[in-house]
Amino acid sequence: MKLGVMGAGLGAMGWEKALDYCKHIGLDAIELPVGAYPGTPFFDPRAVLESSAEQQRIRDDVARRGLEIIGLATHGNPVSPDRARAKADEESHDIAVRLAPKLGTNVVINFSGCPGGSPSDKMPNWVTCPWPEEYGEILRYQWDDVLIPFWSKKNKQAESEGVRIAFEAHPGFCVYNPETILRLRDACGKQLGANLDPSHFFWQGIDPVESARVLGEAGCIFHVHGKDTGIDPHNTRLNGTLDTKSYGDLRGRSWVFRTCGYGHGDEFWKPFISMLRRYDYDGVISIEHEDSLMSVQEGFEKAVRYLRGVMIEQPAGEAWWFGPTASKQGR
Numbered sequence: 001m002k003l004g005v006m007g008a009g010l011g012a013m014g015w016e017k018a019l020d021y022c023k024h025i026g027l028d029a030i031e032l033p034v035g036a037y038p039g040t041p042f043f044d045p046r047a048v049l050e051s052s053a054e055q056q057r058i059r060d061d062v063a064r065r066g067l068e069i070i071g072l073a074t075h076g077n078p079v080s081p082d083r084a085r086a087k088a089d090e091e092s093h094d095i096a097v098r099l100a101p102k103l104g105t106n107v108v109i110n111f112s113g114c115p116g117g118s119p120s121d122k123m124p125n126w127v128t129c130p131w132p133e134e135y136g137e138i139l140r141y142q143w144d145d146v147l148i149p150f151w152s153k154k155n156k157q158a159e160s161e162g163v164r165i166a167f168e169a170h171p172g173f174c175v176y177n178p179e180t181i182l183r184l185r186d187a188c189g190k191q192l193g194a195n196l197d198p199s200h201f202f203w204q205g206i207d208p209v210e211s212a213r214v215l216g217e218a219g220c221i222f223h224v225h226g227k228d229t230g231i232d233p234h235n236t237r238l239n240g241t242l243d244t245k246s247y248g249d250l251r252g253r254s255w256v257f258r259t260c261g262y263g264h265g266d267e268f269w270k271p272f273i274s275m276l277r278r279y280d281y282d283g284v285i286s287i288e289h290e291d292s293l294m295s296v297q298e299g300f301e302k303a304v305r306y307l308r309g310v311m312i313e314q315p316a317g318e319a320w321w322f323g324p325t326a327s328k329q330g331r
Contacts, residue, residue, distance in 0.1 A: 011041025035092025036076025193220030216279025
């Protein structure tokens with residue numbers, strides 16, 4: 001496995017300094033932001049797509065630091081009922097799919113997006129329960145009329161480029177748990193899979209280790225984010241976990257994002273890493289720092305040190321303790 005970073009958090013450093021910093025702290029890889037919510041802090045993706053010289057420069061800059069590009073991040077809402085938002089985010093996605101192989105990666109990370117509740121809506125509508133009955137009709141419209149046609153088309157485009165689309169399951173969008181990842185994949189095609197981010201599963205009451213098992217069995221873990229969540233038991237017992245308060249309300253929220261190791265310790269991270277290994281995931285753990293209790297630098301560097309201690313980096317060895325080798329050793 002490799003240790004990397006979701007590069008949007010380093011955008012303020014600028015391109016050269018961000019890469020130098022990644023080398024300094026011993027990372028193996030970087031996930032590059034190329035549009036939508038992550039923004040474009042390092043380069044203009046459209047201009048790079050049109051310039052083989054710029055593509056080579058980016059690859060050389062990354063390789064010179066001993067790093068590799070492990071994915072392009074363009075998390076957005078390309079099915080938004082806001083037509084301007086949908087158009088911009090779809091264009092960012094399409095550019096990322098075409099650009100990814102030119103930069104040496106085959107993974108594009110995105111959200112599924114969330115449509116409105118009907119063709120006349122102007123805002124997204126995320127449904128969390130089946131009743132009253134109109135919510136069921138909203139879900140039917142969103143999936144049958146919008147999501148499945150859209151992502152079926154994008155699956156074909158990704159296949160033609162040799163690219164895999166890794167959905168970050170995120171509440172507020174129609175794909176928010178393992179079931180909805182697999183539902184969209186089954187409906188639209190095998191180029192669609194998971195960016196397995198445990199932080200969004202914790203507060204929904206989902207076990208990320210079991211999620212890794214199910215998604216691993218389906219062969220669709222394409223990318224993994226290293227991000228943790230801390231649950232406040234008092235506020236959760238009082239108000240549950242559907243929490244719309246500001247992320248800055250650290251005393252009032254039922255949960256907040258935490259640096260890896262500060263929301264959950266070895267009791268989670270070691271089984272999680274082991275489950276990924278069990279299903280042959282040998283990609284990156286891409287750290288995404290959004291801990292409101294720490295500075296970006298401190299929280300990120302603590303995550304690097306912690307994950308280095310629990311990651312499995314070398315290939316598995318042979319089971320020397322049984323079989324012919326073991327008998328020679330008198331076992």
